[in-house]
Amino acid sequence: MILFTSDLDRTLIYSNTMMQTYPIAGDVVPVEHNEELIRSYMSHDSMELLKQFSKEHLFVPVTTRAVHEYERIHAIARDINPKYAITTNGGNVLIDGKPDLEWNKIVKSRLSEQSQPKEEMLRTFAKIRHESWVLGEYYVDDLFFMFRVDRELVPRGELAEFQAELAPMGWSIFLHGRKLYVLPTCLDKAYAVQYLQTFVEYDLHVAAGDSMMDYAMLLEADYGYSQTHGELYEKQPNDEKVIFLNGLGAMSTEELLRNILELNVVR
Missing domain, CATH: 3.30.1360 (Gyrase A; domain 2)
Structure with a gap:
């Protein structure tokens, strides 16, 4: 089984501006609404690939968004409904949609001791x-x-x-x-992923993200993917520890999901 920990904005889902900047030939689907306005999209193929992956493997959304902002992404939070999600840049681990109290205690302890x-x-x-x-x-x-x-x-x-x-x-x-x-400083997506890894079963860890805030998580994974439209590529285009995707915008997400579905999980 593959553990796939992935950033959301500009990695899996895209704003209207991003969709216009990097248009695609296929259909797009709204994935987030706020006050009846569409806030984010995915390509139809990306959505179907993510659904397929989630049936066969363990998909964990990892986002800097607050809990309520993550919950707005209905196509992921409700439709795919992953068992685990990480929000608030690692500050919250959600299990079946509810914050894990043990992790909250760990975070509070680290904050009081280290910041x-x-x-x-x-x-x-x-x-x-x-x-x-x-x-x-x-x-x-x-x-x-x-x-x-x-x-x-x-x-x-x-x-x-x-x-x-x-x-x-x-x-x-x-x-x-x-x-x-x-x-x-102790609030990092990678730390929350490490905590999750202590009680989930998997054979291979794949991570994806477009920004420097995702970098530590990518380094922890067996395969760390990033997009060339992102901040990470802008700052570290020759980083050999990261697999940069060829596509841009939603096309890169399709490429990412097809790549990880083809991975051999036998290690």
């Missing part, structure tokens, strides 16, 4: 924060911050200094598109 309180981080951030480039603030599932930013106006030098100050405080940052994530 300074969020108030200390915010005081440090206040030195460089300005309304000209910080457009919104969100505290995600009481675990980390996501700031919407004007990417063109982000003061890169000051941000690098902020990152250096955060390291000994047990916090880290990721600038991903128009989002600036500020997270406790």
Whole structure:
């Protein structure tokens, strides 16, 4: 059996903008609605391949989204209905749709031991924060911050200094598109996957993700896939530890799913 831990946005599912940027010839299907608006899509073939994979193997969605944002992706959360899911950048492990309390205890313990309180981080951030480039603030599932930013106006030098100050405080940052994530360092998708691996049975671990926030998870897997439309390829195009897919957008997802369905699980 293959354990497939996969990021969602820009790895399996795509916004309308991404679908327009990388159009496909085949049909597309809505996979996420919010306030009656379609927020995300998959190609029809990708959806069918993912359903096939989920019947034969163990698919675990792994996302930085909050729990309620993951639940909006009805085609995955409800239709495929995976037994396990990881949300909040590893902060929550869902089993049959409910947070695993044992993992929550582990996360809280690590946060108290390894990271300074969020108030200390915010005081440090206040030195460089300005309304000209910080457009919104969100505290995600009481675990980390996501700031919407004007990417063109982000003061890169000051941000690098902020990152250096955060390291000994047990916090880290990721600038991903128009989002600036500020997270406790111990909050990582890879740690949640490691926890899951202690009680699920599988023969081969495959991981996929497009950003630096997925990188540790990819390194932990037997096969780590990423897209050339993603941040990881932009920053580390020659990384020999990652298998970069040839397709772009939804076509890369079809390529990914076909590849892992053809993998020989005998090790």
